[in-house]
Amino acid sequence: MNSLQVAKQIQYLLLARTWAGTGSKVFHDVKITPLGAGDALEAGTMPPFALIHVTTRGSDEESPEKKSAVFEIELCADVPNDRYMEAAMVGGVRT
Numbered sequence: 001m002n003s004l005q006v007a008k009q010i011q012y013l014l015l016a017r018t019w020a021g022t023g024s025k026v027f028h029d030v031k032i033t034p035l036g037a038g039d040a041l042e043a044g045t046m047p048p049f050a051l052i053h054v055t056t057r058g059s060d061e062e063s064p065e066k067k068s069a070v071f072e073i074e075l076c077a078d079v080p081n082d083r084y085m086e087a088a089m090v091g092g093v094r095t
Contacts, residue, residue: 003054003069007032010071014050047078 017026029049056070 003057003067003071004032006069007052007054007071010052010073014052014073045076047076049076050074051076 011030011032014027014030015025018024019026027048027050028046030052031045031049032052032054034053051074053072053074054069055072056068058068060066060068
């Protein structure tokens with residue numbers, strides 16, 4: 001497997017994730033991108049969404065056939081009338 005295939009599997013799992021008890025999807029969208037959240041928002045991505053970044057790729061020094069990669073998942077949410085994004089961070093009530 002290469003890093004893109006692993007990222008696509010992470011994307012699939014995040015898109016399939018639902019809230020317990022409601023069955024509602026956790027994320028509207030999950031993208032594999034080198035872009036930051038600001039670029040995704042400008043592209044019209046609706047929160048809550050997740051961005052998957054492959055930040056580092058490399059090989060093991062002792063066994064070069066073994067590859068490694070570091071993935072970052074950036075979670076983005078928005079709560080109307082929450083100027084400082086506190087409710088999104090601590091799970092506040094959406095009104």
